Amino acid sequence: MPDAALPADDRLIVALDLPDVLSGLALADRLGDSVSFYKVGLGMLTGGGLALARELKDERGKRVFLDLKLFDIGATVEAAVRGLARFDLDFLTVHGDPQVVRAAAEGASGSSLRILAVTVLTSLDRADLDAGLIRAGTVEEIAIERAARALAAGAHGVIASAREARAIRALSEARGRLIVTPGIRPEGAAMGDQKRIETPRAALLAGADHIVVGRPVWQAADPAAAVQAILATLP
Numbered sequence: 001m002p003d004a005a006l007p008a009d010d011r012l013i014v015a016l017d018l019p020d021v022l023s024g025l026a027l028a029d030r031l032g033d034s035v036s037f038y039k040v041g042l043g044m045l046t047g048g049g050l051a052l053a054r055e056l057k058d059e060r061g062k063r064v065f066l067d068l069k070l071f072d073i074g075a076t077v078e079a080a081v082r083g084l085a086r087f088d089l090d091f092l093t094v095h096g097d098p099q100v101v102r103a104a105a106e107g108a109s110g111s112s113l114r115i116l117a118v119t120v121l122t123s124l125d126r127a128d129l130d131a132g133l134i135r136a137g138t139v140e141e142i143a144i145e146r147a148a149r150a151l152a153a154g155a156h157g158v159i160a161s162a163r164e165a166r167a168i169r170a171l172s173e174a175r176g177r178l179i180v181t182p183g184i185r186p187e188g189a190a191m192g193d194q195k196r197i198e199t200p201r202a203a204l205l206a207g208a209d210h211i212v213v214g215r216p217v218w219q220a221a222d223p224a225a226a227v228q229a230i231l232a233t234l235p
Helices: 021-034 042-047 049-059 074-085 098-108 126-131 139-152 162-169 200-205 223-231
Strands: 012-015 037-041 063-070 091-095 114-118 157-159 178-181 210-213
Touching (some): 021 042, 021 049, 021 223, 042 049, 162 178
Parallel strands (some): 012 037, 012 210, 091 114
């Protein structure tokens, strides 16, 4: 007899980086009960991303991470977050600048929506930071400092590479807060456009609460098998 499928583990968030609602729902159907937490990102927005998020949450009982990385003046961010908080989603990303985080936290007040602050994107390295006129220092140093400032400003957690997770977990500001790590690649998976990657197991052992996996699942010939393979490696 084949081995029984491993149950869903909400530490694993599958990114639905697909073009539209129908393709997102089709993948969710294929994955079934093996995945309990999904990320819907900016690339899906014009393809009905918010409708997909609500379908997954309201009709299918999934947890949903809305990854919009909001960045604007405080009043605009606060208004946007207040509107999104009505949909009872779980996580929402904003840029980790303290004034943005404070506005987002105010917009989410009174709801269960958790605000996650982006530190440094996992597709960036020091050369990218130089091109963006970001001050001197290693990527890791800047990510850790941005995490500390965002958490002090009221973020419920941060988005950071697994390479910074251990140091962020050690921050006093991180006590009781979430660390969510993108840039996750199972052993042997292609890096794609990511530059600071880690395996699912290593990320969780480094202190991450959740890992986000996209292409290694939805590009797989058998996405359900890909999820099972990841679940089998989790500590």
